[in-house]
Amino acid sequence: MAQATFEEISASDFFYRNRDIAGFTNPTRAIFAAIRELVENSLDAAESIKVPPDIYVRLSFEGEASEETQIYKLRVEDNGCGVPPRYIPSAFGQVLYSSKYKLKQQRGTFGLGGKMAILYGQITTHEPATIISSTSPLSKIYMYKLMIDIQRNRPIILDRKVLLNKEGWRGTIVEFSLEGDYLRAMPKILEYFKQTAMVNPYANITFVDPKGRLYKFVRATTVMPDPPKETLPHPYGVDVELLQRLIQITPYNNMLEFLKNHFHRVGEITARKFLEFSEISPSKNPKKLTHEEVVRLAQMLKKFKEFLPPDASCLSPLGEELLKTGVLKELKPEFVAVHQRKPATYAGHPFIVEVAIAYGGEIPQRGGFVIYRFANRIPLLYDEASDVSVKVINAMNWRRYKVTPDMPIAIVVHICSTKVPYKTVGKEFIADRPEVRREIANGLREVARQLQRFLSRREHVDRERKRLGVFSKYLPRIAEFSTRLAGKEKPPDIEKLLRSVKRFGAEGV
Amino acid sequence: MEPKEFKSITEKRKEVLATLENFGLRIYEQMEKGIFPFIEMPSRSTENIYYDPKFRQFILGDKKVRRSTRNIRHLKPFAQLVWAALFSYELTSQRKTSTLRDVYYSAQAYEMTFKDQQESNNIITDLETILGFSREDFNIFPEERSAVFGDLTIRYTVPGYEGKTLNLTSHPDGVMIGPALTSAEFVETTADKVIAIEKGGLFTRFIEENVHKKFNAILVLTAGQAPRATRHFIRRLNRELGLPVYIFTDGDPWGMHIAMVIISGSANAAHLRDLTTPDAKWSGVWATDIVKYKLPTDPLDEIDMKRLYELQKDPRYKEDPLWQREIRTFMKIKRKAEQEAFSRYGLTYIVDEYLPAKLEETK
Known part of the structure; x- marks a missing residue:
């Protein structure tokens, strides 16, 4: 009879063995996930001290790893709150060590992503990660070189330096090597930056890719949404x-x-x-x-039916103004309508739905709506078809609003919640819960009505313009022909007629 | 009516030019006064077309249509109309001629466009209605060609030929009834009648057989349904020279109607005068001739029969009992015959026997 063996595994070991569930499925997804996790940490770090984020991301080519994958060095810098030196080793070298075990809306929830990225880098390249951080312009700068002891889930400090902070810098820099396939990941990575810039219009984001191409997303405002308050569980x-x-x-x-x-x-x-x-x-x-x-x-x-519904003070929606700014900045549409729903709850978790609909301008016309999905200001880029927003959009009777799929239309759905109802750990799409579905549908109806008003007004203006065009095309011809026919020298004054057409036209608008 | 057609061609041209000028002036003055230019003209819709027994032709009733440039749908047609007037003015004053097809293309040089030939044709018809002149009067001619042969001397008025005379027997194929002949003045003739013939084959046969000499006649080829220029020409032969007109067509409802249009005009030209020859006679081939001369025939088909029923109710066919009698006979025998059918009795039979008999019968 075979002897069954039991062994205890550490959290690091667990994720090492099951890295799929955190989004590090393959070299393409891994490089995307690593960038995304670190950028989100950086955004959180800056927002937590109410500073408009300045984030710099550089991915540089280090060498070939296999036929299809390469080694890259990833560097992410931010101007956020920084990490106190004594926490740096654990914060970056110990899985499930986090500042995020309280209930408020944040991008990350488990404190897992950043460390998974570093862990993945270490697994694939056996190189240490470098962490540089300062918590205040007045403090010193601390630099650590770390590796993770995977079996024991402990950081191993390889080097530690204290630097003078002459320039009064505050923030965090993370740099490590990892294996990946940038060429395949590129479209999603660029899309991720564009969409992140859309829902974080107060952030400057710079990305330098391995070929040295610079992508710059400049902030359109310094106004930031109110930070969420911590709250007790409902x-x-x-x-x-x-x-x-x-x-x-x-x-x-x-x-x-x-x-x-x-x-x-x-x-x-x-x-x-x-x-x-x-x-x-x-x-x-x-x-x-x-x-x-x-x-x-x-x-x-x-x-028990008599508990009061949770209030939404723990939520930090983007707000209609900022959402509008972001959409205008990244999509450059001709028209945008935004709407924020009142807070609602599902299973004791408060959530707010924000939607936007944008029309025309630089939005492509491609036989279907362009859909942007966000949860807690994170773009959701995978598994679109399974997402509740897409189901609601597809089920809507758009013809009621004189909207057809061949119009250049983009739809933005943002759900913020202390617990976003993700269907999977990979945080890619949102489950179809009736409460959420209802809020999205009502929000979309509101912006669709606004779009309908815009379209019919524009149609009217168009018609007027065409009307004026016909008059200003033919009246001068009639004047010219009749002048020649009557044998007159100078044509009759038709300005008065044209003016009266305009006045008449303007009344109609 | 009467004085107008005896005016000389030159006088008529002056009148046409003055009318066009006035039309332009009217619109010019409306615009000067800050009024959206408008025009009124008789409606040409079917409910405004009546048969007038006095004129023995269709005329337009009192219903008017108003075209105003205040109405956006009227703007383009209005501009097209003023352009057409200007174009006609230039044609007439420079003594150039043009065709409907030519009008359609000429518009493009003035950056006026017509959707299709039909649209430009309609505008020309509007202009006829407003001015009370037919398009031939302002030098726009159809492309259909018909011909004339006989002892008639004419004098040209077209540039380059002004004053030159021609006898219409000078060419054995006949002379085309085109713009130059239409605007020519009649000088002299020895003929005492006009014979209009539907088909080219018979027209040539008549010339070969010296019908013009034997019967002292001017021969006119209508080439199917007579073009308006030809109808106007026949009218002039009748009115100006006082010649009786006899019409020979195929023995079927369509041939019968070719004769009728020469006599009483068409609904399409209800807005125009001077195109009809009310005293002209349909001399054959009648349905009763088919029976009498035992001509080889074809059966009348459904479309022929349908046409007969239409014609039976047409007011033009109620003028003279002859028409109703022939329609009834066609319906009874359900046969039709072409003019060529007489060839069964030999090539000259039609000239030697049939023609003199019919001329006598319809005198």
Whole structure:
């Protein structure tokens, strides 16, 4: 009989073995994912201190790796909050170590992406990563050369330097080597930058690719959306695991205080009603709950109908003005309509849907709408067909709004939430939840109505212009012919007639 | 009506030019006054076309249409119309002639475009309606060609030939009824009648057989449905020279109608006068001739029959009982015969026997 062997694996080891789930499927996806994870960290870092982000990304060719893949060096610089020196090794060299275990809307959620990128680089090139950071213009600059001990999930510090900060710099620079296939990844990477610039119109983003080509996305505004506030979990969104953790850390020794202090929008009255509903004594010590009681508590929290819906202060939508700025800047349309829905919830998670519809200008006409999908200001570039937005767009009766697929139209859907309902860990598309679907549909209807108004107004103006054109084409001819026919020297004055046509035309508009 | 057609060709040209000038002046003055130029003309729609027994032709009723440049849909046709007037003025004053096809293409030189030939034809018809002159009067001729042969001396008025005379027997194929002949003045004739013939073959046969001498006649080839210039020419022969007109066509509803259009005109030309010859006679081939002369025939087909029913109700065919009788006979025998059918009795039979008999019968 074979002996089954059990071994404990570290978080690093787990992701090393299962890198698919974090988006590092193949050399093409890997290079895209690495850039994307680091850029998002940089955007978060700058926004957290309310500084308009300045991000510089350089990918340089290092050498051939195999027939189809090459070694590249990736460098990402930002002007964000920086990382205090003592946290640098863990923050960049230990998987699942993160500043992101609180509930507020952020781009990354697990603190996984950046480290996965470095881990992937180390696996494919065996080169250390260099991290340079300063947390304030007055502080020194710290430089670390790190590798990750994959089996033990610990950083290995190879070098550490402290530099003088003469220029008063603040921010973070990450540089490491990785294997990838840039040529294949290029279209998605460029699309990623363009779309990122669209929903972050207050950011400067510079990208230098391995061929030395420079792509520059210049900010169109310095106005930034209000940063999200941290919030407590809402009772409807709580599971057993989270309850266990809260019970472990709570300083309160009765259920009433436990509920009031650890949950979003639960006050004295609601807490008491709930405890009565679930037949739990208000004075019960949460730490004394048995495992079965915790499971029951989690179930009752979901069953109780009287919890107030979560408020949206923890969300940071882009806002109509910024969304409009971003769309105008990157798509250069002739017309844009934007709409932000009121906050809504699904399964206890607040979310806000923002939509935009853009028409004409530089938007291509290609027999279908161009659809841009975003979640927490991250562009979603893969699996478009499975996304809830696409399903809603396809199901809509566009003809009602005099809109046809052969028009040059782009549609933007942005969903922000403390927990975006992704269908997969790869964060590529959003699940079809009825609450989300309804919000997207209502938002689209609003902007579609605005587009319809624009189109019919434009049609009217067009018609007027054509009308004027006919008059100014034929009246002078009639004047000329009749002058010659009557044997007159100078043609009659038709300016008055033309003016009256214009006045008449203007009234119609 | 009467005085107009006895005016000399030169006088008529002056009148046409003055009318065109006035038309231009009217529009010019409207624009000077800050009015959107407009014109009014009799409607040519079918409900405004009436048969007038007095004139023995179709005329237009009182219904008017107004074309105003305030109306965007009228602007382009209006400009086309003023252009056509200017073009006609230039043609007439410079004594040049043109065709409908030519009008269509000439417009492009003035950066006026017509969608198609039909559109430019309609504009010319509008101009006829407004001015009360037919397009031949302002030197726009159709492309159809018909011919004339006989002892008639004419004097040309066209540039380069002004004053030259020609006797219409000078060419054995006949002389084409084109712009130059249409505008020519009649000098003298020994003929005492006009014989109009539908088909070229018979026209040539008549010349070969000296019909013009034997019957003292001017022969006119209509070449199917007579063009307006030819109808006008026949009218002039009738009115100016006082010659009776006899028409010979095929023995079928279509031939019958060729005769009718020469006599009483067409609905399409209801806006015009001077194209009809009300006293002209249809001399054959009648349906009753088919029976009487036992001519070789073809059966009337469905379209022929349908046409007969239409003609039966046509007011022009109610003028003279002859028409109704012939229509009924066609319907009864359900046969038709061509002019050539007389060849069964020998090549000269038609000239020696049939023609004199019919001329006598329809005198």
